[in-house]
Amino acid sequence: MHVLVVGGGGREHAIVWALSKSPKVDKIFCAPGNGGISALAECIPLKATDLEGITAWCDSHPIDFVVVAPDDPLALGLVDALEEKHIPAFGPRKNAAIIEASKVFSKGLMEQYHIPTAAYRAFTDMEGALAYIHEQGAPIVVKADGLALGKGVVVAQTEDEAVSAVREMMGDKKFGASGSRVVIEECMTGPEVTVLAFADGTHIVPMPSSQDHKQAYDGGKGPNTGGMGAICPSPRYTPELAVRCMEEIFLPTMRALQAEGRPFSGVLYFGLMLTANGPKVIEYNARFGDPECQAVLSLLETDLMDIFLACQSGTLNQLDIKWSNRAACCLVLASGGYPGSYQTGYPISGLEEAGETATVFHAGTKQAGDEILTAGGRVLGVTATGDTLDTAIDGAYAAAKHIHFTDMHFRHDIGRI
Numbered sequence: 001m002h003v004l005v006v007g008g009g010g011r012e013h014a015i016v017w018a019l020s021k022s023p024k025v026d027k028i029f030c031a032p033g034n035g036g037i038s039a040l041a042e043c044i045p046l047k048a049t050d051l052e053g054i055t056a057w058c059d060s061h062p063i064d065f066v067v068v069a070p071d072d073p074l075a076l077g078l079v080d081a082l083e084e085k086h087i088p089a090f091g092p093r094k095n096a097a098i099i100e101a102s103k104v105f106s107k108g109l110m111e112q113y114h115i116p117t118a119a120y121r122a123f124t125d126m127e128g129a130l131a132y133i134h135e136q137g138a139p140i141v142v143k144a145d146g147l148a149l150g151k152g153v154v155v156a157q158t159e160d161e162a163v164s165a166v167r168e169m170m171g172d173k174k175f176g177a178s179g180s181r182v183v184i185e186e187c188m189t190g191p192e193v194t195v196l197a198f199a200d201g202t203h204i205v206p207m208p209s210s211q212d213h214k215q216a217y218d219g220g221k222g223p224n225t226g227g228m229g230a231i232c233p234s235p236r237y238t239p240e241l242a243v244r245c246m247e248e249i250f251l252p253t254m255r256a257l258q259a260e261g262r263p264f265s266g267v268l269y270f271g272l273m274l275t276a277n278g279p280k281v282i283e284y285n286a287r288f289g290d291p292e293c294q295a296v297l298s299l300l301e302t303d304l305m306d307i308f309l310a311c312q313s314g315t316l317n318q319l320d321i322k323w324s325n326r327a328a329c330c331l332v333l334a335s336g337g338y339p340g341s342y343q344t345g346y347p348i349s350g351l352e353e354a355g356e357t358a359t360v361f362h363a364g365t366k367q368a369g370d371e372i373l374t375a376g377g378r379v380l381g382v383t384a385t386g387d388t389l390d391t392a393i394d395g396a397y398a399a400a401k402h403i404h405f406t407d408m409h410f411r412h413d414i415g416r417i
Contacts, residue, residue: 001305002062004029005041006048006078007069010332010363010381011290013037014297015069015304017359022305029063035372036362036380048073055081063087067308071147074266074286075101090308091266092286096257099264100286103183104145113256115249116280118185118273126170129182133162139187143283144169146178151224151339153283155187190275191236192282194292197250197270198307200316201263204254206246208299208323209237210292211415216339218413225339226378229396229414231389232295232328236274245272245279253284265311294361294381295328327389331382331396331414332363336407338377343407346374350402358384358399374405389415 003025005016013036019025020040031054033043046053049072058066068078068091077094091097099106103122110117118141123129133140142165144152152175156162162184169179197206210232216222249270257264269285269292288296297304301322310316335342344364351372354360361383364376380403384395393415400410 001025001064002027002029003065003067003305004031004044004054004058004063005067005069006031006054006073008032008034008037008048009070009290009376010361010378011288011293012069013361013363014294014381015067015288016041017361018297018300018304019067022303024303024305029061031057034362034375035365035367036360038367049076051076051078051081054078055085055087058082058087059085065090065308065312067091069287071097071100071285071287075147088312090312092264096262096264097286098262099257099268099284101147102145103143103283104181106284107183109253109256109260110281113252113259115252115256116278118188118280118282120183120185122181122183124181126166129166129170129184130163132184133159133166136184136186138162141185141187142166142169143183143185144175144179145181145183146175148175148178149226151175151226152178153224188273188275188280188282190273193234193237193272193274194230194289195237195245195250195270195272196288196292196296197268198311198316198321199254199264199266199268200311200314201265202254202258202314203317204250204268205316205321206242206250207296208232209234209242210289210296211236212289212292213411213414213417216411218411220417223339225334227289227291228332228334228411230289230291230295230330231393231415232292232299235389241274241279245270249279249281265314290363291330291332291381294330294383298328298330298359298383298385299324299326324385326385326387327392328383328385329389329392329396329415330361331400331410332378333380333382333400333403333405334378334409335364335374335376336409338409342377344374344376346406348372348374348379348403348405350404353402354382354399358382358395360399360403379405379408
């Protein structure tokens with residue numbers, strides 16, 4: 001098979017890496033790809049959001065299957081556009097991807113179908129939102145309704161912080177149209193866990209649990225990022241919790257989407273808070289999380305192409321998906337200043353040495369002659385596996401010691417808090 005993977009980050013590198021091991025896959029293309037992906041796939045200079053360009057390219061090339069990995073093209077309807085051209089694709093259609101593209105929609109869905117989540121109100125007028133903050137007090141959570149690169153959530157510890165977040169989102173348009181509506185939620189407390197799940201419209205199969213580390217700095221401090229590292233599995237996610245989440249959250253979500261005429265096929269991401277009153281949904285995503293994907297796929301033993309085909313054809317219940325009983329840790333190496341402003345174009349050294357004991361997934365890199373240069377905020381995801389979580393974490397940090405680029409920044413406590 002000839003397969004196109006849409007996207008160019010660490011998640012896409014992990015998907016390409018896993019597909020490259022499949023005997024069913026003869027050639028992989030990636031649009032746009034990156035400096036690391038280019039070693040495994042032919043990179044096509046098309047933006048992931050260029051729906052017309054991607055569908056036209058697929059129509060004129062012998063492509064058998066497309067994997068749409070990022071949130072933006074899913075929300076824009078790339079899977080729908082490909083299906084109109086009779087090109088099989090992995091990922092939810094636009095009307096199902098709204099579960100991530102609109103927090104107002106997803107909160108309403110949970111409320112209607114009694115799926116446990118934080119109490120909330122949605123607002124389109126800034127004054128109403130500000131009045132609600134003063135009425136509720138802090139801590140309180142402010143979320144932009146639309147997609148914001150994982151940065152559209154502010155957990156405000158004071159009313160002033162919450163007011164500033166609303167003014168930035170709705171008044172200053174920090175996230176463009178994504179912030180024209182906001183969701184204001186109660187601040188839940190407890191450990192966070194991510195569960196990714198394969199879905200085929202009817203059936204759902206959870207993957208091993210994982211834990212992302214969103215804040216930029218050690219100790220869970222600093223601004224939210226797209227993710228500074230992840231471990232898999234989460235030691236906090238017990239078998240008893242897994243049963244409860246399946247019964248109270250995962251299956252009800254699938255049934256709710258079906259009932260709404262929005263059957264979900266692809267990867268459904270459940271961001272969970274393990275509160276004193278049981279697990280509750282923080283957020284949904286309509287695709288693999290990044291960097292959770294890198295850690296989770298490192299433990300997959302079943303052919304990923306078989307899983308993608310089963311999801312796309314509605315036969316996921318006929319597949320027995322196998323996972324290693326080992327653990328994995330993905331450590332993100334970022335550009336200094338991320339998630340704020342940062343410089344790029346710096347040479348990266350030590351990749352070969354790090355790759356001897358870990359898998360180095362490229363997130364924001366580009367090839368320039370014989371050199372790999374930094375080209376984004378999150379640059380690399382150094383991913384190691386081990387018989388225990390501690391050995392996996394130690395392996396990721398040991399491998400990362402070989403890698404150097406100007407202003408390199410990473411957290412020192414991934415998997416330790």
